[in-house]
Amino acid sequence: MDHATQVRLIRIALDAIERGEPPLEEHFTRNRPDAYTSPERAVREREILFKAHPIVAGFSSQIPNAGDFLTEDLTPVPIVIVRAESGGLRAFANICRHRGSRLVQGCGSGARRFVCPYHAWTYDLDGRLVAIADEVGFDGLDHSTKGLIALPVAERHGLIFVHPTPDAPLDAAQILTGLDADIASYRIGRFVHAESRAITRRMNWKLASDTFWEAYHIRVLHAANVAPLFVRNLALFDPLGRNHRLIGVRKSIEQLRTISEDKWDILPHATILMNIFPNTVLVMQTDHAEVYRIFPSHDHPYQCTTVVSVLAPEPSPKWTKTLELLLGVIEQDFAIGEGIQRNFESGAIREVVYGRYEGALEHFHRSIREALAEHR
Ligand code: FES
Ligand SMILES: [Fe+2]
Structure with missing residues (x-):
C-alpha cells in the first residue's frame, strides 16, 4: 500500500x-x-x-514448472490449468471432446500429454488432440476441430485468473481494480x-x-x-x-x-x-x-x-x-x-x-x- x-x-x-x-x-x-x-x-x-465472470482458480506457485497442472472442480465449468513448455499457462475446460469425460483428476507434475481415462483420446499441453485410439472409427474427423476448449487465463501477483467463457476478455489488472x-x-x-x-x-x-x-x-x-x-x-x-x-x-x-x-x-x-x-x-x-x-x-x-x-x-x-x-x-x-x-x-x-x-x-x-x- x-x-x-x-x-x-x-x-x-x-x-x-x-x-x-x-x-x-x-x-x-x-x-x-x-x-x-x-x-x-x-x-x-x-x-x-x-x-x-473471471475467477481466481489457483496460485502460480502451485504449478511452477512445465507439465505441472491443477484442476478446479468447484467452478460451474470444470477447469484444468497447465504450465506449458513455453513457461506460460494454458487453461481448458476439463472435458474430453470425444464423449465428455472428465479428462484430468487432481493435480500433478511432469505431464507431457493428457490421456482421457475413458477411451484414451490424447491431448498435448496446448490442448491439441494428438491421438485417437483405434482411429479408424473416426475416419474423416478433423483433429483440429476437437482440441480442448481453451479458456482465457492470466497470472498476476502469483494469482491465476481464469475466465470460464472461451474468448472472453481477461484483464487481470482490471479484475484487481x-x-x-x-x-x-x-x-x-x-x-x-x-x-x-x-x-x-x-x-x-x-x-x-x-x-x-x-x-x-x-x-x-x-x-x-x-x-x-x-x-x-x-x-x-x-x-x-x-x-x-x-x-x-x-x-x-x-x-x-x-x-x-x-x-x-x-x-x-x-x-x-x-x-x-x-x-x-x-x-x-x-x-x-x-x-x-x-x-x-x-x-x-x-x-x-x-x-x-x-x-x-x-x-x-x-x-x-x-x-x-x-x-x-x-x-x-x-x-x-x-x-x-x-x-x-x-x-x-x-x-x-x-x-x-x-x-x-x-x-x-x-x-x-x-x-x-x-x-x-
Ligand atoms: S470420452 Fe474421452 S476418450 Fe472417450
Ligand atoms: Fe469472524
Whole structure:
C-alpha cells in the first residue's frame, strides 16, 4: 500500500480510537434474506458471477514448472490449468471432446500429454488432440476441430485468473481494480502456496463472504481468541469499484502515535482484507497471506465450499499451525452462518440491517446486484 494511503488510514484509525467511535456511513442499510434463499437468484449468480465472470482458480506457485497442472472442480465449468513448455499457462475446460469425460483428476507434475481415462483420446499441453485410439472409427474427423476448449487465463501477483467463457476478455489488472498496486507492494507474487483446506457448509456462499466484512462481531463471537488483539468495532473500509478493502485495526496501532509519520507502516498493526469480486477474499497478515475462494455448490443453492489457502514467503511446517488457528476462528463464523441460513429459510424475517460501520457488507451486496442487473 502506498505510504500516503497508509498515513490517511492510520490517521483515521487513531482519530477513531481517540473519539471512541468508528468511522460511520451516512445511514444504516437493509438487505433481504431472499438474496440467500431464492433458488432463481442462486442460478443467476452461478451463471453470471461464476460462469460469465473471471475467477481466481489457483496460485502460480502451485504449478511452477512445465507439465505441472491443477484442476478446479468447484467452478460451474470444470477447469484444468497447465504450465506449458513455453513457461506460460494454458487453461481448458476439463472435458474430453470425444464423449465428455472428465479428462484430468487432481493435480500433478511432469505431464507431457493428457490421456482421457475413458477411451484414451490424447491431448498435448496446448490442448491439441494428438491421438485417437483405434482411429479408424473416426475416419474423416478433423483433429483440429476437437482440441480442448481453451479458456482465457492470466497470472498476476502469483494469482491465476481464469475466465470460464472461451474468448472472453481477461484483464487481470482490471479484475484487481483498486487493489493492484496494494497487492504488488506486498510482493505475494514471490510467496509460495503453503497449504489449502476445503470447508463445505450448508449456507449460501455469500454468508461465508459476509463474515469477513465487518469488525463488529469480533469482540463478541471471537472473544476467546482474536478479540483481545483488535480495537473494538474498528474497521477501515474503502470501496474500490466492485472490489473493496476492509482493514481490521490492532490495538498495537497506538504505538504509532509516538513515531513520525514518515516511518508509519500499517501492516504490523492491521489485518488487511481485500475482496476480489465476486468470491475471493485475500487477507494480508504481517508474515503471510490467506486466500479464501468461496464457491456455491453445483447442486445445492444453500451450500458452499470455501477453499482456504495460506501463502507464505517461504515453505515451513509452521504454516500448518497457522492454517489450523485461522480455521478455528473461521469455524466460529461459519457455524453462525449455517444458523443464519436456516433462519432465513424459515421465512420469519423479511430483512436484515447493516449498521453504519458495516458499509462493506452493503457494498458487497450492491456490487452483486449490479453485476446481476447488467446481464438482464
Ligand atoms: S470420452 Fe474421452 S476418450 Fe472417450
Ligand atoms: Fe469472524
